[in-house]
Amino acid sequence: MSLATHMRVSAVLQMCHARGEGAYVINKGDRTAGALLIRQNHLDGTSTLYARRYTMENEAEWQAVSGDCPVPDSEADTTIEKRTATDPDLWVIEVETRDIATLLSGL
Numbered sequence: 001m002s003l004a005t006h007m008r009v010s011a012v013l014q015m016c017h018a019r020g021e022g023a024y025v026i027n028k029g030d031r032t033a034g035a036l037l038i039r040q041n042h043l044d045g046t047s048t049l050y051a052r053r054y055t056m057e058n059e060a061e062w063q064a065v066s067g068d069c070p071v072p073d074s075e076a077d078t079t080i081e082k083r084t085a086t087d088p089d090l091w092v093i094e095v096e097t098r099d100i101a102t103l104l105s106g107l
Helices: 005-018 073-086 100-105
Strands: 022-027 036-041 046-054 060-064 091-096
Touching (some): 005 091, 005 100, 022 073, 046 100
Antiparallel strands (some): 036 046
């Protein structure tokens, strides 16, 4: 049984706030089964977008869907707009953390 999306979102917000980092809900999706997109704002005009995907072994992992390098914030905004327009169940949260690996490993 998978964790409900709203609980996963709450966990991210709590982890960031406990470390003194910013975390914000940008778009609320379906409480139970909505997909989750995490935007890591690098606070320098660039962002990286992460989404969960499943491997061939059916294990969930986080992948940088914006590519290996951070993208301009405007490009991240466009991607988010396109995804939310086609998926009304999508959750989008923005985090201001330097340690994204630790954050994602806790999900």
